[in-house]
Amino acid sequence: MYQSILKAGTALTAVVCLASCTGEGQSDTSGDVVQVNDTTITEDALTAELRERYGKQVLQDMVHTKLIEDKAEQLEIQSEQVEQELQTLKQQYEVETDDELLTLLQSQFQLPVDSISSLKKDVLQPQLVRRQMNEAVELSEEDKRSYYEEHQEELESVTARHILVDDEKTAAKVKDELADGASFEELAAEYSTDGSASSGGELGSFTRGQMVEPFEKAAFSMNPGDISEPVSTEFGYHIIEVLDRKTTYEDLETDVEEAARRDQIPTEQEWMQQLMDEGNIEIKDALYEDWVHSQKSPAS
Template identity: 55%
Template sequence: MKKLLLTTLGVTCFFVITACSGDQENDESTIVEVNETQITEAEFIGELKDGFGEQVLNEMVQNTIINDKAEQFEINSDRVEEEFQSFKEDYGVEDDEQLLTLLQSQFQLPVESVDDFKNDVLKPQLVISEIAEADVEITEEAKQEYYENNKEELESVSARHILVEDEQTAEEVKTKLDDGQDFAELAEEYSTDGSASQGGELGSFNRGQMVEPFENTAFSLETGEVSDPVETQHGFHIIEVLEKKESFEALERDIEESLKEEQAKPAEEVLQNLMDEANINIEESSYEDWLQT
C-alpha cells in the first residue's frame, strides 16, 4: 500500500475532538487569566465549537458509519494489523517511533500513537477501499498491457545511503565498507541527513523522486551492490541497493493497485453514498444545518 487516502476519517480534526471531549461539568472554571481577564472552559469550548464544530460533527457521524461498515465487512484487528505491517514494509520502517515520525513529517497526520493510525486512518481506508473496489475486475491481459506501457515508471529501488559533506570523507567511508564494516553503523556515525538514525535506509522510490545523479546510480546498481561516492547538490552519497523491482512478477502487486485506483470509485463518492444510505436522525434542531447529508 503506497498511497494513503488522506480524505479518510478521524484525521484532520482528531486534536479538536480530543480537546472538546473533556468534563462538561467544569465549563465555567477559569483555565487562563490574561491581564485580569478570565477565560473559562465554556468560552474555550464555545470557540472550538464555532470554529470547528460542523466539521467535527460530520466526521463523528462518518466515523460511526464507517465503524458499522467495518463490522459488516469483518474488517477486524487482524486485517488492520496486516495492512499496518504492509505499510511499514512499503516504507522501509521497522519500529513504531520511526513510523510516527514519518506520518507526522511526511504525511502531516496529527496521530500521536500507532493505535491512532490504525483506527483513524487504516481502518477507514480498508472500509472505503472495500466499497470503492467492489465492482473492479482486473484481468491478466490488462495487467500485462499496463506493465508494457508503464514499465519505466513502475520500476522501483529500495536503497540506503551514507551522505557526507566532502569527497575525502566519502572515500574514507567507502574504504571502511570495502573492508567489511557494517553499513548501518557507518551511516549512523557519518551520515549528515535524517536517515542516519535508520541506518541510512530511504525506503522504496521510483524514477523522478530523487535528484538525477543519485537516481541514475541507484537504478544502475545491482541488488547488494555499493556505489562509489556520488556527488549531488546535497553532498557525497555512498549508495547500496537493497532490492530492485523490475520484472512483471515483482511489480504485479503494484500494477494491480494502480489499476484498482484507476477503476475504483472516488473516496468522496463512497463517503457520500454511505451518508445517503445511513439512517441519520437529527435530534437537536439547531444542528440541522450542520450535517452534510
Template identity: 50%
Template sequence: MKKQILIASIGTIFLMSACNDSDSSENGKEIVQINNTTITEEEFVAELKDRVGEPILNEMVRNILLEDKAEELGITKEDVEEEFASFKEEYGLEDDEQLLTMMQMQFQLPIETVDEFKTNFLKPQMVIDQLAVEEVEITEEGKKEYYEENKEELESVHARHILVEDKETAETVIEQLNDGEDFANLAEEYSTEPAASSSGGDLGTFYRGDMVKEFEEKVFSMEVGEISEPVKTEYGFHVIELLDKNSTYEEVEEDIEERMRSEQAKSPDEVVQELFDEANIDVKESTYEDWLQSS
C-alpha cells in the same frame, strides 16, 4: 492506477477530544493571561467549536459509520494487512519509514505510526472503495460495446528508445542494431536521456497522449519487434523499438473492466452521504442539529 487517499482530520479530532475531556467545573479556569486580560478554558473551547466544531463532529460521526460498515462488510485485520502491502508496492515504498515520510511530507498528514495509518486511513478507504462499486454491473455485452467506442484510447504499447542529438548519430545507432548490437548497451552508450544508463531506454507501457505527437504517431503505427527510422521531436532524434502492443479486445479486457468500474463508481462523498442517510443518528443536543451532513 494509484489509489485515492482518504484525508481525515486526525489533528483536529484530537483537539475536539481534548475539549470533550474538560470537566464542566473547570470551564471557567484561566488558561492564559495577556497583560490585564485573561482567556478562560470556557472561552477557548467555545472558540474552537465556532471555528472547527462542525467539520470535526461530522468527521467523528463519519469515522464511526465507516468502522461499523467495515465490521458489516467483514473486513478483517488480514485484509487490511494485504491492502497495506499492496499500497506500499503501488507507491514503490520499501519500508514503513518511507510511507510515514510520504504521508507527512507529500500529503501533509500528521501520521506518526503505521498502525495509525492503517486504522485512520487505509481501512476507511477500503470501506469506501467497496461501497463505491457494489452496485456497478458490468456485462460482456457492455464491455464489447465500450471497446468499440474507445479502441484508440484503450490501445497501449511497450517500447524503448535511444535519444540522440542529430540524425546522423541516429542512423549510426540503427546500423549497429541491424548488425546485432544490444539495444540496452547502445542506449547506455549513445542516449542523451539521463535515465538511459539504468533503464536501457525502456519507456514501459503507455497510452496515446502520454508522449509527444511525432513520437506517438510513429510508435503506434509500428509492428512488434520493429526498429524505427530516426524520429525527430523537440527533444532530438529517437530510435524506437516496439516491444509489445495491446490492442485487441482480449488484450485490453481487464483494462476495460477497470475503467468501466471506475467510471460508474460512486464518489467518496456520495458513499459517505449515503452512510449518514441510512444511519440511525439521534442528536441529543439541539445545538448540534444543523451540524451533521444528515440527521
C-alpha cells in the same frame, strides 16, 4: 494515500482539542478560566468559541467514524486484516518497529497520530473499507464496451523498438543495412545512442501521450512488422520497428476493464456520501441539521 491520512489527522487534532477543553481533562470547577487584565474568559465562552471554530468539523468526523466502523463490521473486516495493512506499510517504508513507523509518518508526512492503535482505527481500517467497497463495483459487458468506444484512442497501445542516432546520414545508413537484412538488435547495439541499445532497442509498450509527438505519430500509424523511415525528434533520428499494436476491444479487454473500473470508483467525498446515504442518521437536535447534512468528507 497520505493526502487522506493528513486530512484525517487534521480532523483528529480538532476532535482532541474540543474534547480536552469541553469534556476529558475538564477541571472540577466551572466558570472563570482566565483573567486577562480587566476581562474574564469563562468556560462557557471558551466552549462557545471552540464550537464555532471546530464544532461542525468534529461532529462530522464523529459521524463519519461511526459510519466507517459499522461498515467495517458489516464487511466482516477483521483485526488481522488491519494488522496486515500495518505490516505492508512497514515493508513499504522499510521500517521494522511501530515506533519507527510512527516517527516516519509524523516527521515526513506530519501525521498527527501518536499511536499505532490510532493509525489502525483512523487510517488503516477506513482504507480497507473503501478498498472492499471499490472491489464490489460491478461492470457489465455493456459497460466495458461502452467505455472502449468512448476511450479507444487513449487505450490503444504500441509495442516497439528503435535505433536512435545523432544525424540523418547515420540514420539513412542504418535504414539501408536493415533493408539488406541486418539484425535490428545488432544494429541497435552498434549504433543506438540511448540506454535501449543494450536490449536491442526495446521500448516496451506505450499509449498515446508517453512519447514525443513525432515519434508517437509515426509509431501509431504503423502496423506490426513495419520499419519506419528516419523520424526526427529533439533527441535525434529514430528508426522505429513496431512489434505489436493493440487496437480492438478483444486486444484491450483487460486494459478496458481496469480503466473502466477505475473510472467508476468513487472519489473520497463520493464514498463518504455513499456511507451517509446508506446509514440511518437521525438528527435529534435541529440545531445540528446543517452541520451533518452539509458535510464534506475530511479527505475531500
